[in-house]
Amino acid sequence: MRRIEGHAKAVRDVLSGKRYSIDYYQREYRWQRKQVKELLEDLSEQFLSYYDGDHERKAVAQYGHYFLGSIILSQRDSQLFIVDGQQRLTTLTLLLMLLQVRQGERPDRVKLEDLIYVEKYGERSFNIAVPERAAAMEALFKGDAPDLGAASESVQTIVARFNDLGDLLDETDIDHRALPFFCDWLVDNVHLVEIAAANDEDAYTIFETMNDRGLSLSPLDMLKGYLLSNITDADKRNLAATAWRERIESLGKLGKEEDADAVKAWLRGRHAQTVRERKRGSENEDFEKIGTEFHRWVGDHEQALAIGTSAGCFALTHDEMPFYLRHYERLRRAAQQPLPGLEPVYHVACFNFTLQYPMLLAALERGDSPADIDRKIRIVATFLDILLARRAVNYLSLTFSALNYTLFGVIKEMRGRSPQQLAELLTGKLADFGADFDGAKDGLRKGMQQFSLNQWSKRYIKVLLARMTAWVEQQSGKHVSVADYLVEGKGRFEVEHIWADKPRRHADEFGSPADFAEYRNRFGGLLLLPKSFNASYGALAFDKKLPHYLSQNLLARSLHPQCYAHNPGFVQFVARSGLPFAPHESFRKADLERRGELYHRIAERVWNPDNLLSEVAG
Secondary structure (H helix, E strand, O other), rough: OOOOOOEEEEEEHHHHHOOEEOOOHHHHOOOOOOHHHHHHHHHHHHHOOOOOOOHHHHHHHHOOOOOEEEEEEEEEEEEEEEHHHHHHHHHHHHHHHHHHHHOOOOOOHHHHHHHHHEEOOOEEEOOOOOOHHHHHHHHHHHHHOOOOOOOOHHHHHHHHOOOOOOOHHHHHOOOOOHHHHHHHHHHHHHHEEEEEOHHHHHHHHHHHHHHHOOOHHHHHHHHHHHHHHOOOOOOHHHHHHHHHHHHHHHHOOOOOHHHHHHHHHHHHHHOOOOOOOOOOOOOOOOHHHHHHHHHHHHHHOOOOOOEEEEEHHHHHHHHHHHHHHHHHHHHHHHHHHOOOOOHHHHHHHHOOOOOOHHHHHHHHHOOOOHHHHHHHHHHHHHOOOOOOHHHHHHOOOOOOHHHHHHHHHHHHOOOOHHHHHHHHHHHHHHHHHHHOOOOOOOOOOHHHHHHOOOOOOOOHHHHHHHHHHHHHHHOOOOOOOOOHHHOOOOOOOOEOOOOOOHHHHOOOOOOOHHHHHHHEEEEEEEEEEEEEHHHHHHOOHHHHHHHOOOOOOOHHHHOHHHHHHHOOHHHHHHHHOOOOOOOOOOOHHHHHHHHHHHHHHHHHHHHHOHHHHHOOOO
């Protein structure tokens, strides 16, 4: 093997003016939302631990660094080929393109073009040169929607991940002012190790060595080896190994990395004692270390985990670990589709809130009865569901990074409590957090009164409408599920405005198109309807659209007078609930406001804190 060189390089040095090729058999881009979410969360959290709103741009030079891993390159015919690392480099390019689009023409924008493409003779060539991607990448770079009619699965995945990055960036605390700071930090303070080989043979030898020897051992492998090697009794070691294998194999059927995620959730929920403080320069603590190096964290906490003896390692591996990983698997299945008795887990998962798993496991004790385990799960998940819905309507961030510090304190308090104690604790926490559907204590957020559809809220509005629509139908005796309204693909539902985007129709009530648009986007002016409905009737005036609502869900149908004459289940529900349902012959500004009040009252029923205590009543 010829000389191998490895150098740590900033993103700017890796991508600026570079053009990488990929062999045809390696061109598939496979990262899913989970991987890009983890990457962006890591990057944003690291950046925000240094950023301060009072800083000047030059302060970024003193911010800390982030290591993004290694890439392996091979030189062939004067071209650089990526042997390993194209998933990360492709995702990094998509992020840079998104940041380029988001910056727009602001005067303090960071110039990112040279990191995205090379221009020669007036033609662009993107830094990862794959011909089939070129058209889609060009469209994304310009801020347009690519034509995916004949696109390969890999190209469709690239576009989907670009859109995911946009949604995920909106969820971070990187605001308009911080954006150029983040761009500076990303290109100059984020590093990769570039390992360059002179030819393919050497490059693949390096790749195989890194993946077939010690470097290929995952944290999970190393944790298993550490625990089992310290069980001196051969029979017990075999029992522990069998328990480990059964749980890991079962989790593997759920998806890639579910086994490691389960271990992180278990250790964070049951054993973490500290979390990084929310101030610049704070160091990672238990919660963060478990997320990145849980095998090493376990070894460093031998005494706290009581694994200093063979018996202790056996108890952790054979008894405790299988219990929590088995319930993690059950929770993950409940998150993918509603399971009887565990529906609140699915409801929280609809908000894409992954912190629920360590929180749910934190509440469980191995001595709990099956009934108490399910009761505790419902109590904790219902608490989270209410908290997230309230935060959404007050435009408060629902991201992992925004809530992990606050909720970690709750995790510690939940441990060892009975269902009754748990329900009382979490009911009190909801009151303490200071935001409900009427607004927030700071007075800056008005809750449902000002909640409306925008780029940030759109993902949550669909969830809220799905929950409310399903609840109204369930209370009226219909057998429907929230999942019915959140289905993807053919037959999917979309958020539809009751008012068509026709300001002139409402000129007598609104002085400008902007005033009209603000009202049109309010929560009370929205419905959840099949995509085909919006395509067919979305542009019609309300009186022309109203008859077609009769064939839709009850929340939409309730706009029509006939809904109150031919639906005994619904009519009984309205009388029983006292909710201000009313038909609308026309739909003017006052009608939209009344509809908004109805939605407000429905939300208070769906996300009622009394539901926590009702789990332990009597």
